[in-house]
Amino acid sequence: xxxxxxxxxxxxxxxxxxxxxxxxxxxxxxxxxxxxxxxxxxxxxxxxxxxxxxxxxxxxxxxxxxxxxxxxxxxxxxxxxxxxxxxxxxxxxxxxxxxxxxxxxxxxxxxxxxxxxxxxxxxxxxxxxxxxxxxxxxxxxxxxxxxxxxxxxxxxxxxxxxxxxxxxxxxxxxxxxxxxxxxxxxxxxxxxxxxxxxxxxxxxxxxxxxxxxxxxxxxxxxxxxxxxxxxxxxxxxxxxx
Amino acid sequence: xxxxxxxxxxxxxxxxxxxxxxxxxxxxxxxxxxxxxxxxxxxxxxxxxxxxxxxxxxxxxxxxxxxxxxxxxxxxxxxxxxxxxxxxxxxxxxxxxxxxxxxxxxxxxxxxxxxxxxxxxxxxxxxxxxxxxxxxxxxxxxxxxxxxxxxxxxxxxxxxxxxxxxxxxxxxxxxxxxxxxxxxxxxxxxxxxxxxxxxxxxxxxxxxxxxxxxxxxxxxxxxxxxxxxxxxxxxxxxxxxxxxxxxxxxxxxxxxxxxxxxxxxxxxxxxxxxxxxxxxxxxxxxxxxxxxxxxxxxxxxxxxxxxxxxxxxxxxxxxxxxxxxxxxxxxxxxxxxxxxxxxxxxxxxxxxxxxxxxxxxxxxxxxxxxxxxxxxxxxxxxxxxxxxxxxxxxxxxxxxxxxxxxxxxxxxxxxxxxxxxxxxxxxxxxxxxxxxxxx
Numbered sequence: 001x002x003x004x005x006x007x008x009x010x011x012x013x014x015x016x017x018x019x020x021x022x023x024x025x026x027x028x029x030x031x032x033x034x035x036x037x038x039x040x041x042x043x044x045x046x047x048x049x050x051x052x053x054x055x056x057x058x059x060x061x062x063x064x065x066x067x068x069x070x071x072x073x074x075x076x077x078x079x080x081x082x083x084x085x086x087x088x089x090x091x092x093x094x095x096x097x098x099x100x101x102x103x104x105x106x107x108x109x110x111x112x113x114x115x116x117x118x119x120x121x122x123x124x125x126x127x128x129x130x131x132x133x134x135x136x137x138x139x140x141x142x143x144x145x146x147x148x149x150x151x152x153x154x155x156x157x158x159x160x161x162x163x164x165x166x167x168x169x170x171x172x173x174x175x176x177x178x179x180x181x182x183x184x185x186x187x188x189x190x191x192x193x194x195x196x197x198x199x200x201x202x203x204x205x206x207x208x209x210x211x212x213x214x215x216x217x218x219x220x221x222x223x224x225x226x227x228x229x230x231x232x233x234x235x236x237x238x239x240x241x
Numbered sequence: 242x243x244x245x246x247x248x249x250x251x252x253x254x255x256x257x258x259x260x261x262x263x264x265x266x267x268x269x270x271x272x273x274x275x276x277x278x279x280x281x282x283x284x285x286x287x288x289x290x291x292x293x294x295x296x297x298x299x300x301x302x303x304x305x306x307x308x309x310x311x312x313x314x315x316x317x318x319x320x321x322x323x324x325x326x327x328x329x330x331x332x333x334x335x336x337x338x339x340x341x342x343x344x345x346x347x348x349x350x351x352x353x354x355x356x357x358x359x360x361x362x363x364x365x366x367x368x369x370x371x372x373x374x375x376x377x378x379x380x381x382x383x384x385x386x387x388x389x390x391x392x393x394x395x396x397x398x399x400x401x402x403x404x405x406x407x408x409x410x411x412x413x414x415x416x417x418x419x420x421x422x423x424x425x426x427x428x429x430x431x432x433x434x435x436x437x438x439x440x441x442x443x444x445x446x447x448x449x450x451x452x453x454x455x456x457x458x459x460x461x462x463x464x465x466x467x468x469x470x471x472x473x474x475x476x477x478x479x480x481x482x483x484x485x486x487x488x489x490x491x492x493x494x495x496x497x498x499x500x501x502x503x504x505x506x507x508x509x510x511x512x513x514x515x516x517x518x519x520x521x522x523x524x525x526x527x528x529x530x531x532x533x534x535x536x537x538x539x540x541x542x543x544x545x546x547x548x549x550x551x552x553x554x555x556x557x558x559x560x561x562x563x564x565x566x567x568x569x570x571x572x573x574x575x576x577x578x579x580x581x582x583x584x585x586x587x588x589x590x591x592x593x594x595x596x597x598x599x600x601x602x603x604x605x606x607x608x609x610x611x612x613x614x615x616x617x618x619x620x621x622x623x624x625x626x627x628x629x630x631x632x633x634x635x636x637x638x639x640x641x642x643x644x645x646x647x648x649x650x651x652x653x654x655x656x657x658x659x660x661x662x663x664x665x666x667x668x669x670x671x672x673x674x675x676x677x678x679x680x
Contacts, residue, residue, distance in 0.1 A: 047309035
């Protein structure tokens with residue numbers, strides 16, 4: 001398994017869930033921008049599951065040397081890369097912030113995804129799981145830079161799914177909704193609408209096994225987003241969302 | 242949306258509820274920043290203690306310190322971060338033929354919490370407290386420095402942290418020993434006792450058993466006072482097991498885990514329903530003595546089978562009252578305690594009686610002392626304070642003390658037994674309450 005964004009609690013919970021369910025991986029490749037934390041996780045899965053893994057540093061804001069990834073081969077790619085950045089009030093007109101959000105969530109991420117997608121295509125097997133966001137379903141005033149990058153990522157995954165369909169590679173888009181993770185710590189989230197990383201991992205694993213195309217982590221989010229998507233624009237623009 | 246780390250926090254008893262800052266970090270550097278930039282910090286694991294322990298002005302949750310570090314499968318030595326739960330340890334230890342030396346009645350407590358409370362189990366008389374098997378731990382002190390504490394290194398901090406209720410710093414990682422087992426099953430004997438005399442006799446007779454505990458019907462009066470069922474057990478050897486269990490002795494079948502869906506309304510638990518429950522529980526076992534094999538989860542953690550069982554006590558919550566009375570006065574003290582409870586009508590859904598063995602003099606902050614300990618659940622209501630005060634009076638009279646991990650309203654004279662913990666940085670609401678009541 002290849003994991004992009006290995007410090008993500010959801011990614012870690014998913015790896016644990018898959019191993020608990022008895023999935024076999026020769027090696028797990030843990031891509032990360034935070035080596036220390038990820039090495040702790042690597043040791044953890046070694047102790048808990050005797051699972052071999054390799055920690056690979058990847059900083060999406062820097063130049064990427066793809067030659068390093070030549071020998072990496074797997075049949076599952078799990079991408080949990082995500083960067084919320086500053087909200088619009090603080091960060092909208094801060095170009096550095098805007099660029100970073102777009103880079104990490106989309107423009108620098110997609111080439112990496114494509115690199116591995118190509119390998120999967122050549123092997124004619126595998127599953128690509130991408131964590132997008134409900135924020136990408138409709139731009140809202142509170143976080144639309146992040147939302148727009150995620151919207152682009154959602155569109156990318158959808159197109160990739162379409163492209164890889166007859167090459168026997170499956171692409172799964174996950175739209176998590178609120179999750180109780182580092183990204184949202186301290187935010188006033190409604191507990192009924194918020195999934196723990198473990199809960200999220202269980203949902204994603206189920207969607208992975210069922211080969212779903214698009215899945216919300218908590219089913220309630222599909223209803224919420226259905227409503228939000230269908231509010232007429234002339235009303236929506238007046239809402240404080 | 243701006244981060245606001247203030248939130249409602251409460252321990253397992255849902256009493257008291259406070260609104261305080263709570264943060265969790267997984268990098269030691271960030272934890273150090275937190276320690277240096279906050280005052281009156283207390284670490285908190287999974288919040289399975291009962292009263293106002295682990296609550297403070299600034300709470301550091303160890304939930305993200307949830308990684309294993311190493312497992313020496315040959316010698317049964319495990320090292321992990323302090324937020325790892327005992328249930329996580331069991332998950333990897335049991336299939337390998339290892340078990341926790343000491344476990345409390347729930348497996349959903351953190352390793353850090355087990356050290357800070359120096360938890361005891363059904364085998365205290367035979368194997369002591371959790372700390373007996375701790376090799377070393379890493380502690381973040383007031384200055385944000387990380388020190389290794391063991392019997393040899395920083396031994397003063399080692400012993401004051403054990404049972405020290407988090408008042409000496411934040412435990413980051415811990416290394417401890419596990420015990421060998423051949424199966425995940427317990428050979429159990431349960432014996433009914435008509436009254437207090439009989440149950441005390443049974444405890445004496447069972448001293449050679451590793452695990453002993455008694456469930457006690459605390460609403461009985463007169464000659465029936467102390468009506469109870471003693472359960473004693475040993476880890477079953479593989480060859481003892483019946484054939485159906487013996488094939489895969491270290492694997493348990495997955496069980497369904499129901500969850501209590503909402504806080505029960507206040508009237509559900511009352512003197513009548515508690516009486517009925519206790520009657521049914523006692524009558525369920527029709528024979529005087531039953532011998533059987535049960536899996537370790539049923540034996541050690543019967544309540545863990547129902548998620549969020551604390552909700553049955555309703556929104557106002559409950560307290561767990563656990564005291565110990567020195568052995569020589571034990572029987573007389575227990576009788577008085579049970580009489581007082583029966584008279585109050587404030588029955589306890591679950592009353593557990595145990596015999597503690599000798600206290601480890603090195604672990605001076607640990608709660609257990611040689612004698613009898615009784616743990617009782619009481620729903621919080623207007624009459625409770627008075628009852629607790631009456632019970633405190635009896636415990637005091639017989640020279641006993643109260644378990645800090647479960648305390649929220651007892652007399653400070655019974656709870657103020659910790660030594661070498663003075664710190665202006667690490668302060669819990671419980672400790673403040675105890676100190677303030679004392680002066």
